[in-house]
Amino acid sequence: MKKHLCLFFVLLSSPFVFSQISYIIPSSSSIANTSVSNTHEWTGFQNPAMLGYSENSEIGLQYENRFLLSQISTSSFQALIATPVVNTDISLSYFGYSLYHEIIGAVGFGRNFSDKFSLGLRFNYYTAYFSASNSYRGILFPHLGFSYRFTLNFSIGCSAFNPFQMNIKTETAEKQIPSVFSMGSEYYFTPELIWLTQLDKEISSNYRIATGFEYQMLKVLSVKIGAYTAGYLVPCLGIGLNFGNFKLDLNAELHPLLGLNSFVALRHSFRK
Amino acid sequence: MKRFRFYMVIILLAVMQIKGKAQDALSTIEQTIADIFEQYQQEVEEELDFNNFLEDLLFVAENPIDLNRATREELEKLPFLSDIQIENILYYLYQFGPMQTIYEMQLIEGLDMTDIRRMLPFVVVHSRKKENPKLYWHDFLNYGKNDLYIRLDRKLETNRGYLSISPENTSDVSSKPYLGDPFYNSIKYRYHFQDKIYLGFTTEKDPGEPFLDKIQTNYDFLSAYLQLNNIGKFKTIILGDFRANFGQGLVLRQEFSMGKSSYVMNVIPRGSGLKKYSSTDEYNFFRGLGTTLQLGKTEISAFYSNKQIDGDTVQGCFSSIYKTGYHRTSNEFNKKKTVNQQVVGGNLTYYFPHLQIGATVVHTLFNHFLEPEETTYNHFYFSGNQQTTGGINYRFLWKKLNFFGETALSNHFSWATLNGCFFSPFSLLDIVVLYRNYSPDYDMFYANAFSESTRINNEKGMYLGAELRPIKNWKFSAYADSYRFSWVKYRVDAPSFGNDYLLQVDFNPSRMVNMFWRLRYEEKQENLSQDTSIMSFVVPLKKASLRYQLNYAVGNFSFRTVLEGNLAQKSEEANWTYGLTAYQDLSYEFRSFPLRFDFRYQFFDATSYENRVYAYEKDVLYAFSIPMNYGLGSRYYLNLRYKFNHQLSCWLKFAQTVYADGRTTIGSGYELIQGNRKSDIRFLLHYKF
Numbered sequence: 001m002k003k004h005l006c007l008f009f010v011l012l013s014s015p016f017v018f019s020q021i022s023y024i025i026p027s028s029s030s031i032a033n034t035s036v037s038n039t040h041e042w043t044g045f046q047n048p049a050m051l052g053y054s055e056n057s058e059i060g061l062q063y064e065n066r067f068l069l070s071q072i073s074t075s076s077f078q079a080l081i082a083t084p085v086v087n088t089d090i091s092l093s094y095f096g097y098s099l100y101h102e103i104i105g106a107v108g109f110g111r112n113f114s115d116k117f118s119l120g121l122r123f124n125y126y127t128a129y130f131s132a133s134n135s136y137r138g139i140l141f142p143h144l145g146f147s148y149r150f151t152l153n154f155s156i157g158c159s160a161f162n163p164f165q166m167n168i169k170t171e172t173a174e175k176q177i178p179s180v181f182s183m184g185s186e187y188y189f190t191p192e193l194i195w196l197t198q199l200d201k202e203i204s205s206n207y208r209i210a211t212g213f214e215y216q217m218l219k220v221l222s223v224k225i226g227a228y229t230a231g232y233l234v235p236c237l238g239i240g241l242n243f244g245n246f247k248l249d250l251n252a253e254l255h256p257l258l259g260l261n262s263f264v265a266l267r268h269s270f271r272k
Numbered sequence: 273m274k275r276f277r278f279y280m281v282i283i284l285l286a287v288m289q290i291k292g293k294a295q296d297a298l299s300t301i302e303q304t305i306a307d308i309f310e311q312y313q314q315e316v317e318e319e320l321d322f323n324n325f326l327e328d329l330l331f332v333a334e335n336p337i338d339l340n341r342a343t344r345e346e347l348e349k350l351p352f353l354s355d356i357q358i359e360n361i362l363y364y365l366y367q368f369g370p371m372q373t374i375y376e377m378q379l380i381e382g383l384d385m386t387d388i389r390r391m392l393p394f395v396v397v398h399s400r401k402k403e404n405p406k407l408y409w410h411d412f413l414n415y416g417k418n419d420l421y422i423r424l425d426r427k428l429e430t431n432r433g434y435l436s437i438s439p440e441n442t443s444d445v446s447s448k449p450y451l452g453d454p455f456y457n458s459i460k461y462r463y464h465f466q467d468k469i470y471l472g473f474t475t476e477k478d479p480g481e482p483f484l485d486k487i488q489t490n491y492d493f494l495s496a497y498l499q500l501n502n503i504g505k506f507k508t509i510i511l512g513d514f515r516a517n518f519g520q521g522l523v524l525r526q527e528f529s530m531g532k533s534s535y536v537m538n539v540i541p542r543g544s545g546l547k548k549y550s551s552t553d554e555y556n557f558f559r560g561l562g563t564t565l566q567l568g569k570t571e572i573s574a575f576y577s578n579k580q581i582d583g584d585t586v587q588g589c590f591s592s593i594y595k596t597g598y599h600r601t602s603n604e605f606n607k608k609k610t611v612n613q614q615v616v617g618g619n620l621t622y623y624f625p626h627l628q629i630g631a632t633v634v635h636t637l638f639n640h641f642l643e644p645e646e647t648t649y650n651h652f653y654f655s656g657n658q659q660t661t662g663g664i665n666y667r668f669l670w671k672k673l674n675f676f677g678e679t680a681l682s683n684h685f686s687w688a689t690l691n692g693c694f695f696s697p698f699s700l701l702d703i704v705v706l707y708r709n710y711s712p713d714y715d716m717f718y719a720n721a722f723s724e725s726t727r728i729n730n731e732k733g734m735y736l737g738a739e740l741r742p743i744k745n746w747k748f749s750a751y752a753d754s755y756r757f758s759w760v761k762y763r764v765d766a767p768s769f770g771n772d773y774l775l776q777v778d779f780n781p782s783r784m785v786n787m788f789w790r791l792r793y794e795e796k797q798e799n800l801s802q803d804t805s806i807m808s809f810v811v812p813l814k815k816a817s818l819r820y821q822l823n824y825a826v827g828n829f830s831f832r833t834v835l836e837g838n839l840a841q842k843s844e845e846a847n848w849t850y851g852l853t854a855y856q857d858l859s860y861e862f863r864s865f866p867l868r869f870d871f872r873y874q875f876f877d878a879t880s881y882e883n884r885v886y887a888y889e890k891d892v893l894y895a896f897s898i899p900m901n902y903g904l905g906s907r908y909y910l911n912l913r914y915k916f917n918h919q920l921s922c923w924l925k926f927a928q929t930v931y932a933d934g935r936t937t938i939g940s941g942y943e944l945i946q947g948n949r950k951s952d953i954r955f956l957l958h959y960k961f
Contacts, residue, residue, distance in 0.1 A: 116826045119858075144873065146856060148824060148831060150785070156833065158856050160873050163908060165930040179932065181875040181906065183835075183854060199854075201875055203906065203932040 024102050025161060025178060026076045026093045027064055029249035029265045031212030032226035032236040034196035036184040037147060037157030039118075043265075044078030044091030044106065047159035047182070048120025049145035051087040051110025054080055060267035062249075067259045071097040086111045089122070102128045110145070120145035124162070132172055141166040141177065153188040165203060179203040184210075192216040196226070206230045214240075224251065232256050238263075245269045299830070300390050301329045303823075304352050306888035308533045310898055322896045323551035324515070325351075325528055328543075329394070335467065336396040339377075340370040345544075351530070352390050354537035354739070355674060356694050356702045357382050371397045381699040384741055386780050407468075416465040420959040421894060425456035426479065428951035433480055433600065433942030449942050450480035450600045451487055458552060459491075460894070470499040476552045480600030480942075492599055495557075499548040507571065508564040513549040513557050516575055517541065518619040518632040519665030520678035521721035522688045522710075522728065526556050529720040534776045534790060536737035536751040537704050539692070539722050540676055544621075546573055554597030555581065558615060574618040580609035589641045601942070612639040626669040632680075633662040636717060649760045652686075652713040652729065659683055661716045672696055678721075686713040688728060690721055692735075700742060706735040712759035724770065724796075730759045747778040763799050765808040770796030784826065790819040800843060811843035815882065817851075832857035840882035851883025851902065852876070859890075866915035871908070878902035892923035892956035905931035905948075923956040 028035035028043035035046040042054045043062075058080040066072045076093035091106045108122030122145070127138035141164065147157035161180040168175040184198030193215050200208040212226020224238035238251030251263040305322055328349060337346045339361070347358045357380075364380045365371070374397045377388050433450035458476040463469070475491035482488040497512035515526040521541050529541040545564055549557040562575030582597075583590035584607050594607045614637045621630035638657040644650045663680030677691035692706035708722060712730040719728035722735070733755030740748040756769040772794045780786040797810040817838035824831050838851045855874035862868070870890040878884050884902040890911050891897055901907060909927035916922070928951040931938065938945045 113826065113829065117829070117831070146831075146858065150824075158833070160875075160906075163873050163906065164928070165906065165932060179906065181854065181873070183833075183856075201877065203875075203904065 024074070024093075024095050024104070025180070026062060026074050026091075027251075027263055029062070029238075029240070029251065029263070029267075030196060031214055031224035031238050031251065032196075032198070032210040032228045032234075032253070034184060034198040034210050034212050034226065036145075036159050036182040036198050036200075037155055037186040038194075038196055039147060039149065039155055039157075039186055040194070042080055042089070044076060044080075044089055044108075045093065045104070045122075045124075045143075045161075047145040047147065047157050048089075048108040048110050048122040048143055049118040049147040049157060049159065051080065051089055051108055051120050052112035052118030052147070054082055054087055054110075057082045057270040058267055059270075060265055062263065062265035064264075065262045067255075067261065096129075099131065100129060102126065106143070108143070115149065117146070117148040120159075126168070126177055128168065128175055130170055130173075130175075133170060137168045137170055137175070139166050139168050139177065154185070156183070156185045158183040176204065178205075212236065228253075245271060298330075298333075300352075300393055301326060301333075302888070302890060304329075304390075305896070306898075308351065308530070308535060308538075310886050310888050321528075321551050321553040321556070323553075323894055324547070324549070326894065326896075327550060331464075332394045336394055338398045339374070339395050340365065340397055342395075348542040350391060350394055351538065351542060352535060353387065354382075354535070354694075354702060355540065355676075356537065356696045357387065359669070359674060359694075360696075373397060382696065382702065384747060384780075385745070385783075386747065386778065386786070389783070412465050412469060416463055416469070418961045419460075419462040420957075420961075421458075421460040421462075422957045423456070423458045423460075423892065423895065423955065425895075425952065425954040426454050427945075428953060429945040429947065429949065430454070431480075431939070431942060432944040451602065451605065452477070452480050452482040452485075452600065454479045457483070457491075460550070462550065468501050468503075470497065470501075470548050472497055472548070472550055474550060474552060476554075478598055478600065481598070482605075487605070488599075493552065493554050493597065495549065495552075497548040497550065505565055505567060506563060507566040508546050508562075508573075510546050510548060510562045510575075512561075513559050514562055514575070515547050515549050515557050516562065516573075516617065516619075516718075517544055517547070518573070518621075519544075519630055519663055520676065520690050522665075522678045522680040522690060522719050523632045523661050523663040523716060524617065524619075524634050524718045525720040526558075526718055527720075529722065531722055532724075532735070532751065532753060532772065532774070534749060534774065534788075536749045536774065536776075537694070537702050537739050539704055539706055539735065539737065541721070545571075545619075546575060552597075555593070555595040560615075569623045571621045571623075572618070573620075575616070577613070577615040579613055581611050581613045582607045582609060583611040583640070583642075585610040585640055589643045591643055591645050593642075610640075613637070628667040630665045631662070632665070633660070634716075634718065635660045648765065649762050652715065652759060654683070654715040654717075656683070659717065663688075680714070680716070680719075682714055682716055684713060686711050686715070686729075688714045688716075688719070688721075700740060702739045704735075704737045706737075708733055708735075724753070724755045724772070725757075725761070730757050730761065732756045732758065745780045747780075749776045749778070750774060764797055764810055765799055766797075766810045768797035768810055770794065772796075785822075785824045787820070787822040790817075790821075792817045798842070813840070813842050813882065815840045828861045828863060830857075830859045834887070836885060838878075838883055838885070840880065842882060849879045849883050851878030851880075851885050853878070853885040853887065853901070855887060857890075866921075868913045870911040874901075874907045875905075876901040876907065877904050889927070892925050892954045893958060895925075895954055895956070897927075899929070901929065903931050903935065904933040905929060919960045921958045923954070923958070925952070925954040927952045 026045045027033045028046045030038045035043055039053045042050050060078045062076050064074045074093055074095045078091045080089045087110050089108045093104045095102045104124055104126050106122050106124045110120035112118040122143040124143055125138055125140050127136050129136055141162045143161045144163055145159040147155060149155040159182050162177050165179045167177055180200055180202045182200045187195045196212050198210045208228055208230040210228035214222055214224045216222045220242050222240040226236045228234050234253050234255050236253040241248040245268055247267045249265040253261045332349050360380050360382045377383055434448055434454055436447045456479045460474045461472055463471040473496040476493040477483045477491050481492045495513045500509045517525045517527050521529045525541055530538045546562040558577030559579035560577035564571055564573040582594035590611055599605045599608050617634035619630055619632040636659045641657045643655050644653045661682040663678050665678035668675040674694040679689040681687050688710040690708040695703045710729045710731045714729045721728050723731050735753045737751040751774050753772040758767050760766060774792045776788055776790045778788045793816045795812055795814045798813045799808050800811045819836040822833045834855050836853050839848045841848045853876040855872055857872045859870045876885055881902055884900050886898050886900055889897045907929040911925040913923045931948040935948055938950050
């Protein structure tokens with residue numbers, strides 16, 4: 001009964017509580033996008049070092065809706081291949097609509113070293129459609145990641161997306177690609193309750209400070225609550241539903257000025 | 273009881289297996305340089321010269337100090353040890369005799385595990401005294417060590433100095449402001465046989481300087497030395513280029529003098545006497561000959577130097593000494609070696625059981641008159657063509673008090689004095705007090721002592737430093753420095769004062785993890801910038817900074833995470849501005865492959881020059897960088913070291929700064945670069961034979 005009540009209330013509130021962040025980089029399923037040090041969950045386009053901690057291969061789809069406008073939404077496909085030597089992920093994201101869109105394709109590698117730390121490197125190929133020249137322009141840039149586990153309960157992580165600030169230059173314009181430096185920590189109060197913190201700095205934008213708690217309420221259900229600030233304080237809520245090898249994440253955030261952002265991710269794990 | 277403790281410690285340490293590795297030496301040296309020089313670099317405008325500092329420590333790492341026979345002079349070569357710690361080591365050896373094992377250092381008062389780990393790469397314990405066999409000439413050839421370093425650097429972007437001034441005249445080389453190409457090149461050769469003979473030469477060409485052409489037929493800077501040690505009564509004989517350091521540095525100290533840093537107890541300069549010069553600084557050294565004679569407990573040193581220095585000579589006078597060593601443009605080239613400088617000096621030091629007393633005299637003669645341009649701030653600067661300075665220095669140990677000081681007199685009875693005392697009331701606490709008073713008209717060319725300013729004059733101040741180790745693995749270091757300038761200074765048009773405070777907490781939970789928090793607050797006075805009023809006035813400049821640094825290692829990997837933020841306010845009415853930086857270091861040394869790499873990614877966001885941030889970077893051997901960053905951007909570098917074999921190794925570094933604050937040019941004048949990226953590449957080849 002308790003299980004069914006929990007599910008009912010959470011599902012009832014889910015349409016109002018989805019989350020994402022405003023970069024072209026697809027968000028993670030971690031609450032308030034605090035994925036840089038989240039060792040228990042891998043998401044494509046996020047800290048590639050987290051690849052190293054995954055034990056199983058996975059495949060997933062995710063969709064983010066920004067402010068209820070489909071034209072500025074992001075869809076992505078992600079797959080992880082776990083091997084004893086190095087884990088690899090392949091991700092593809094699409095942002096925009098037919099007249100303007102941006103696509104990122106990525107191949108990442110991550111390895112966990114003696115369960116103490118993990119290193120990751122991802123190659124991203126970004127391409128955008130430029131209507132002025134009626135052509136696509138693209139550029140290749142790396143995403144570096146690192147995570148260190150001090151104790152079983154505490155770890156830190158950092159990553160640099162487009163660390164060398166590569167941009168696309170055309171004859172008429174220069175397209176800036178986000179260059180994001182992130183640092184964060186993960187702390188397990190108990191095996192069920194995790195506290196995540198993160199500081200992001202996109203080189204041309206405000207600092208973003210985020211924090212969130214993820215609580216594994218039931219075996220099938222986890223509840224997430226958090227907030228971030230980058231000028232405005234944005235509350236975030238989310239849930240995770242486990243159905244055997246499938247996992248569904250529903251996150252939301254309510255921007256006080258721009259409105260609701262929502263995020264959904266469906267993932268399948270190939271357990272060994 | 274002491275012996276019982278000793279055996280217990282040996283057993284515990286054997287279990288803990290604290291063990292120094294050879295590569296720890298370089299890591300320790302780099303960390304020491306970062307700790308000491310990062311802060312110092314913030315206070316001075318010019319580039320610091322770490323070459324001798326590093327060379328001395330690398331020599332100690334290759335030829336570790338035997339603790340059982342260590343002298344104060346030898347232990348002073350380890351800059352991370354305080355004077356009290358050195359005294360404690362010597363006292364322990366005096367009281368209990370030779371150590372049986374290196375782990376016995378745990379029993380010495382005032383040494384914690386951090387200090388011991390830092391010391392491990394540089395010390396050994398031998399039970400028997402090494403025999404001194406008779407030396408033959410062929411030993412010098414067969415057993416001497418030779419090192420050859422060839423370094424090549426360049427910036428990837430083209431500075432304005434390399435571009436033609438008039439675009440239509442691009443083929444005319446002479447229209448380019450810089451006379452040479454953008455490459456930096458140096459060759460260093462070093463030979464040494466034990467600690468007895470040192471021989472070497474250095475050649476250097478800075479970027480933009482002409483090389484092998486009509487203007488400059490060879491390297492712009494050439495230097496050579498020969499140093500012989502312990503030949504009969506002669507402790508040292510030097511021919512060629514050398515440096516001289518005596519006392520507390522009020523009269524003569526050409527090497528780095530310890531100042532304010534997180535090593536709060538290390539406030540007095542280390543190393544004394546005449547020493548070979550092997551660096552590439554083109555000004556701060558002597559060229560001639562010198563010797564030190566040891567007569568029982570008396571040491572007598574004498575030297576003579578005669579060299580050409582750079583100055584803007586006009587009609588038999590020059591207004592300032594040009595110290596940068598750059599000869600890139602016609603204007604700079606015209607200043608090259610235009611003034612003859614002769615220096616003669618000496619020192620006499622006598623060692624009593626608990627007292628050391630010394631006297632130093634230096635006389636300088638120029639062939640032209642030095643006449644600084646008349647402004648208020650340099651009213652008391654030295655003018656003339658002859659300067660004589662003398663000083664008396666002392667160290668005196670009385671019970672738990674260790675006094676030190678120096679007083680010096682120069683032309684027209686201008687004077688300077690520095691006095692202080694170390695005190696350790698109990699083993700967990702060390703204290704140092706230092707008072708200095710330098711008169712405005714004291715202006716000695718080679719003075720380099722404890723001070724707030726780089727120039728040793730016009731300053732009065734009191735420094736109080738303390739180190740406390742209340743709990744195992746924790747250390748608290750703090751200093752407070754209050755100073756006053758009784759005459760105006762450069763960019764401070766009124767007598768002014770300032771206060772500087774630092775608190776650092778070190779925590780070392782394990783051998784592989786250590787961290788610190790460093791809080792610093794400084795308040796001093798400066799001219800109000802953009803001041804349009806006729807009367808300039810000074811305003812307080814306040815700056816507070818907080819740094820967290822975490823070092824950790826796993827196997828052959830080592831990591832460093834740093835977060836630093838600062839706040840600055842210029843004048844009471846102005847808003848506080850902020851500076852932030854964060855960086856992650858990663859180093860790895862392959863086990864089965866002779867390659868090591870260091871990688872850093874740094875982000876910085878410093879809204880104004882007052883918020884600028886400094887971060888020490890690993891580099892090719894004998895090259896140093898503590899780049900200053902302000903604005904918004906990121907910086908990264910990759911530093912590689914590959915050992916081809918036991919004799920040949922090479923280093924390669926690539927570093928790039930990318931600004932994201934919309935700037936389209938970097939730098940100014942002839943150093944101006946178009947774009948928002950600044951890249952450097954450095955290569956070093958090291959051959960040992």
